[in-house]
Amino acid sequence: MMAGSTLRKVKSRSWKKQRHFRLLEDGLTIWYKSRWAGRGHSTFSVSEVEAVREGHQSEVLLSIADEFPAHLCLTLVFHGRQGNLDLVAESPEEAQAWIRGVRKLIHKAETMDEKERLDQWVLDWFQKADKNKDGRMNFKEVRKLLKMMNVEMNEEHAFHLFTMADRSESGSLEIEQFVHFYKMLTQRDEVWKVFQEYSGDGEKLTLEELENFLTQEQQEGECSGQHAQELMNRYEPSETAKKQGAMSLDGFQMYLCSQEGSIFKPEHRQLHQDMSQPLSHYFISSSHNTYLLEDQLRGQSSLEAYIQALKRGCRCVEVDCWDGSDGEPVVYHGHTWTSKILFKDVIATVKEYAFKTSDFPVILSLENHCCVEQQTVMAQHLKQILGDTLQRTLLDGQVPEQLPSPQELKGKILLKAKKIGRLEESCDGTVTDEMSDEEDMANGDADNPCAEQPSAERQKKSKSKLSSELSDLVVYCKSIHFHGFEHARLHSKCYEMSSFSESKAKKLAKDAGTDFVQYNTKQLSRIYPSGLRTDSSNYNPQELWSVGCQIVALNFQTAGLEMDLNDGLFSQNGCCGYVLKPEFMRDGNTTFDPEKPAERRAPRPLRFSIQVISGQQLPKVNQKEGSIVDPLVRVEVYGVPQDQAKAETNYIHNNGFNPVWDETLNFVISTPELALVRFVVEDYDKASRNDFIGQFTLPFTCIQAGYRHIHLLSKDGTAIPPSSVFVNISISELT
Incomplete structure (x- = not known):
C-alpha cells in the first residue's frame, strides 16, 4: 500500500477513471491522484472509513458486474453521510492487499488509546505544516500551523515557546521537539487549577486524593479505592508515578x-434497560x-440509504411500493422524479443489514400502491x-392482549401493512379495506403537493383490493384508520396501529395529551413528516415522544437539529x-399530560447548572488562510413544553x-425523564447567521455530574476528535 497501486x-x-492510491508514512492517511492531474491530489484518513466491502457489494459495482469480476472489486464505506468509494483493482492479489490492509488499519485506528490518538493528531499537524517535507519546521511554518490549528497567538509569545522547544538551537523543530512545543501550547490552566485543589503537594494526586476528587466533584458516590487505582493504571503515562501510587497532571488530564x-x-x-x-x-x-438519499422530488433512491439507516440503529424502515413495468414492484416516491429501485433488492438489503447493529426487531412499514398481482x-x-x-405467525398461537416484547422478537422482521380482517378471524381471497391516513395522503391530499391529485374515477375507487398472500404476512402491525381515542379504547386491538401526519399528531398532543399517552401504552403510533417537506426536512420529534408516540419517523438522510435529537435519544441502551419509556408513560391509567406536567405526582424539579469552562481544538469552519473562529457555546433543553429552554x-x-x-x-427541569440536552458550538458572526462548529446531544438522565468533557460531533453526527468542551455540571433538587 505504501508503494502505491493504480486502481x-x-x-x-460510464464513469470509470484510473487513480494512483498509496498509504502515506503515518500509516493512517490514504493519498490519491489522477496521473493527469498535475500536482493536484486528495487524501482521507483511515479513521473516516467504517468498513471495507469485498466484491460487488454496492449498487455501482453491481451495475458493472458484467465488466469487472467480483474478485477485483472493493468498496470503502465512510462514516456518516459521506458517499462510498468504489474501486476496481488490476489483479485479485492487489484487491486483497488493499482489502486486508485497510481492514487492519481501521482496527488499529479503532483500538488506539487516548494518548495514541493525541500523538497521531499532533503528527498529522506536523506533516500538514511541514510543507517542504524535510522533517523539520522553521518558525515561519510554525506560524502558519497556528493559523491552521485555529489559534490566534501573540507572535512574540509563539516565538518564545518555539525557542524553548528548539533545544538544539537549529532554528527548526523536529517531531519530538514539536511535541514538546505542542504540550506548552496546550497547557491547560483550567485543568491545572482543579488538579491543585486536590493535590497536597501540587505535583501529584495520591490514591486518597484522587478518591476524594471522584467522590466530591464527580459525584460518583462512595468511590472505592479500586476504581481510583484502575484510573491510575489506565491513564497515568509515567511508570514512576504508577509505582508511587500517584497520578500526575498529564494522567489527570x-x-x-x-x-x-x-x-x-x-x-x-451499554444495553441496560428491561427489554x-x-x-x-x-x-x-x-x-x-x-x-x-436526498430530497423527495428529484432525489436518488438507493439501497445504500437502507444500509445507512440500519447501521445507525434504525428499527423501522419505510418501503413505498409501486407497480413496476415488467411485473416487478419498484420502490420510489410516487408521482415524482425520484429514481426507482427494485422491491426485491430492498428486501434483500434489509435481510443482510437488519441485525448488524442491533438484534432487536425491525419493522418494515409498507406503503402499498400496487395492484393485487404485484402485491402477490x-x-x-x-x-x-x-x-x-419474517414473523408470520403468533408467537404462542394465541391472540395477545398486549404486544410481544423486543426480547421475544429478537432477530425478527415484522411487516406493518393493511390486513384483511382481524387476527381472530381467518379470511381468504381479496376484500375491500379502508386506507390509513398516510395512504389517503399518498393517493392525493392537499397537504402533499408532490402527489398526483385523484380524478373523480379514482376517488370512487379510494378503497383498494388487497392480496390475501400479502395480508397473511401481517401479524402484530396491522395498519388501520384512526377514529379517535374513545373508539380506540372501546374497539381497538393491541396489534392495530395508525399513522398520523405531523400536523395531526401535534394537534392531538396539544388538545388531548393524556388520551394520547394512554393510547400509546397499548398501541403503536407512527408519525410521518408533512408532504410539504419536499426538501426532506424534519419536524421536532420531541413533541411526539412527550405523548409516548413510539415510531416517530424522520428523514435520516437530512442532518440537523432533529436528527441530533434522534441520535441523542437512541445513543443510550x-x-x-429501542429505549424504554418512563414508567408514568407505560401505565394505561396514567394522567400525565406534557402540557401540564406539574399535575403528575413527581419528585421536585431539578436545578441543572452548567459551568462552561473551555474549548479544545475546535475545527475551522472557514478554510480561508488566516480565518479564526469566534466560538460561543449554547445549551438547549428539549422536553415537555415547560422545560424547553436555551442559554448561551x-x-x-x-x-x-x-x-x-x-x-x-x-436551567430548571420539571420532567427529567423526557428531557434531551444539546450542546452546540458556533462561530459568532454579527453580520449573518452563526456558522455551526459542532454539537453533542444526550438524554438528561445520561448526564454525569462533575468536571466533564463533551466530545463534539460534526453536523453529520460523526466524531471530530480531539474537539471538545470542558464543563462542570451540577444537578440538584430545586428547593
Missing part, C-alpha cells in the same frame, strides 16, 4: 479527556422515506428472501434502537484552539 475509481457504468471523564454515563451506553416489556412501551428509532409478487419475495426472519455564553474573539469562557448557565 479504477468507479462512479457509474488524560482521564478527564477520556470516555470515562466524558459527560455521558458509561453504564448508560421484556410490550413493544408499545418503547421509543423506536424510525425512518421516513428510507429509500431516499411482493409477498413471494418477502417469504423467499426473509425466510424464518447500547444504541439498539459570550463569544471568544479569534480563538478556536483553547477558548476559555468560564460562564455558568442555569
Whole structure:
C-alpha cells in the first residue's frame, strides 16, 4: 500500500477513471491522484472509513458486474453521510492487499488509546505544516500551523515557546521537539487549577486524593479505592508515578479527556434497560422515506440509504411500493422524479443489514400502491428472501392482549401493512379495506403537493383490493384508520396501529395529551413528516415522544437539529434502537399530560447548572488562510413544553484552539425523564447567521455530574476528535 497501486475509481457504468492510491508514512492517511492531474491530489484518513466491502457489494459495482469480476472489486464505506468509494483493482492479489490492509488499519485506528490518538493528531499537524517535507519546521511554518490549528497567538509569545522547544538551537523543530512545543501550547490552566485543589503537594494526586476528587466533584458516590487505582493504571503515562501510587497532571488530564471523564454515563451506553416489556412501551428509532438519499422530488433512491439507516440503529424502515413495468414492484416516491429501485433488492438489503447493529426487531412499514398481482409478487419475495426472519405467525398461537416484547422478537422482521380482517378471524381471497391516513395522503391530499391529485374515477375507487398472500404476512402491525381515542379504547386491538401526519399528531398532543399517552401504552403510533417537506426536512420529534408516540419517523438522510435529537435519544441502551419509556408513560391509567406536567405526582424539579469552562481544538469552519473562529457555546433543553429552554455564553474573539469562557448557565427541569440536552458550538458572526462548529446531544438522565468533557460531533453526527468542551455540571433538587 505504501508503494502505491493504480486502481479504477468507479462512479457509474460510464464513469470509470484510473487513480494512483498509496498509504502515506503515518500509516493512517490514504493519498490519491489522477496521473493527469498535475500536482493536484486528495487524501482521507483511515479513521473516516467504517468498513471495507469485498466484491460487488454496492449498487455501482453491481451495475458493472458484467465488466469487472467480483474478485477485483472493493468498496470503502465512510462514516456518516459521506458517499462510498468504489474501486476496481488490476489483479485479485492487489484487491486483497488493499482489502486486508485497510481492514487492519481501521482496527488499529479503532483500538488506539487516548494518548495514541493525541500523538497521531499532533503528527498529522506536523506533516500538514511541514510543507517542504524535510522533517523539520522553521518558525515561519510554525506560524502558519497556528493559523491552521485555529489559534490566534501573540507572535512574540509563539516565538518564545518555539525557542524553548528548539533545544538544539537549529532554528527548526523536529517531531519530538514539536511535541514538546505542542504540550506548552496546550497547557491547560483550567485543568491545572482543579488538579491543585486536590493535590497536597501540587505535583501529584495520591490514591486518597484522587478518591476524594471522584467522590466530591464527580459525584460518583462512595468511590472505592479500586476504581481510583484502575484510573491510575489506565491513564497515568509515567511508570514512576504508577509505582508511587500517584497520578500526575498529564494522567489527570488524560482521564478527564477520556470516555470515562466524558459527560455521558458509561453504564448508560451499554444495553441496560428491561427489554421484556410490550413493544408499545418503547421509543423506536424510525425512518421516513428510507429509500431516499436526498430530497423527495428529484432525489436518488438507493439501497445504500437502507444500509445507512440500519447501521445507525434504525428499527423501522419505510418501503413505498409501486407497480413496476415488467411485473416487478419498484420502490420510489410516487408521482415524482425520484429514481426507482427494485422491491426485491430492498428486501434483500434489509435481510443482510437488519441485525448488524442491533438484534432487536425491525419493522418494515409498507406503503402499498400496487395492484393485487404485484402485491402477490411482493409477498413471494418477502417469504423467499426473509425466510424464518419474517414473523408470520403468533408467537404462542394465541391472540395477545398486549404486544410481544423486543426480547421475544429478537432477530425478527415484522411487516406493518393493511390486513384483511382481524387476527381472530381467518379470511381468504381479496376484500375491500379502508386506507390509513398516510395512504389517503399518498393517493392525493392537499397537504402533499408532490402527489398526483385523484380524478373523480379514482376517488370512487379510494378503497383498494388487497392480496390475501400479502395480508397473511401481517401479524402484530396491522395498519388501520384512526377514529379517535374513545373508539380506540372501546374497539381497538393491541396489534392495530395508525399513522398520523405531523400536523395531526401535534394537534392531538396539544388538545388531548393524556388520551394520547394512554393510547400509546397499548398501541403503536407512527408519525410521518408533512408532504410539504419536499426538501426532506424534519419536524421536532420531541413533541411526539412527550405523548409516548413510539415510531416517530424522520428523514435520516437530512442532518440537523432533529436528527441530533434522534441520535441523542437512541445513543443510550447500547444504541439498539429501542429505549424504554418512563414508567408514568407505560401505565394505561396514567394522567400525565406534557402540557401540564406539574399535575403528575413527581419528585421536585431539578436545578441543572452548567459551568462552561473551555474549548479544545475546535475545527475551522472557514478554510480561508488566516480565518479564526469566534466560538460561543449554547445549551438547549428539549422536553415537555415547560422545560424547553436555551442559554448561551459570550463569544471568544479569534480563538478556536483553547477558548476559555468560564460562564455558568442555569436551567430548571420539571420532567427529567423526557428531557434531551444539546450542546452546540458556533462561530459568532454579527453580520449573518452563526456558522455551526459542532454539537453533542444526550438524554438528561445520561448526564454525569462533575468536571466533564463533551466530545463534539460534526453536523453529520460523526466524531471530530480531539474537539471538545470542558464543563462542570451540577444537578440538584430545586428547593
